[in-house]
Amino acid sequence: MTIANEDWVMKLTGAVLGEERRDAIAAILAPMVPDVQTDGVTRAQFSAAMNVLLFADLLERVPSGAAYVADVRASGATVCFDHGAIRTIALVKGDTGALPRGELAFRRILEPLGYEDAALYPLPALRMTGRAYRHRDFPEAIPQFFVSELHVDQFDAEFAAAAVRVFGGSRDPLDTHAEAVLDRFATGETVSFEDAVRALPTVVGAFDRQHEQPTITDYEILKQSSKEAAWIATEGNAFNHATDRVANVVALSDAQKAMGRPMKEKVEFSRTGRVRQTAFRADMIERGFITADGAEQRIMVPGSFYEFISRDLDPETGALDLSFDSGNATGIFHMTKGA
Incomplete structure (x- = not known):
């Protein structure tokens, strides 16, 4: 089974992952772009390869998601990779060190690769804004990106100062x-x-942490006001989650709960009812922090997670409803509010 263009996407992912790991991912992901011959690598083929690598990276970091995907592989089914999500920081003034501020750090990558800014989703309860980036060439097959931006100017001065200390020296x-x-x-x-x-x-390396280890003091300041800012402090711009598009997310949720998997309490329904989402709770991981005396302290914090979504057809267009929902997104964000 191929995941995309045999000549380029498979070769690109194989060159980075190695053939054995590439073939394992190829066996599980549904096709993203048609298997056609091209003289060179197109933006869609590069986008597909990038998404395969990001999906593979998330499975390395999220044991609960890897266990689910192993079940899918054993059943002979495939995963339809619907979207990935990343979180960004917009400081009160200017860029984030050498990194462009907020979502602009990824707009400069996604737009050249054929993505368009398809919709804006206010997340006022989180003091964030979400944007959906959708691929122009193959919008239903190439995963979308849900890029959220945390607005530091909506927090107090102590929070803003800690944010500058943590994120202000970010690399490009x-x-x-x-x-x-x-x-x-x-x-x-x-x-x-x-x-x-x-x-x-x-x-692919842009989807990672670009700043140094935070101090434990600054981390606690951020965490007190925003669990999302605290998550970015440890994980940076890594995939917060990857999402599997499934036929019936309610039935899947019930089945995973019955297996004892760390599933979200309830399924989120969009206002239209056409988009339904749930997720595993974030896996806990160990991260290092700098103490007041310059030593390193290791603490368990929430990492990334694996999400599920069901999408119905939009009766007005007859096409798959590729939208998101601010209420759904806010509920899903809670998956990283771990102990």
């Missing part, structure tokens, strides 16, 4: 080669396999 992970490849995709060009495979790990 993109190098000149990756930027040049993205520029070529932005103009509609294809790129050679050699250029694509050199840029791919750098672009």
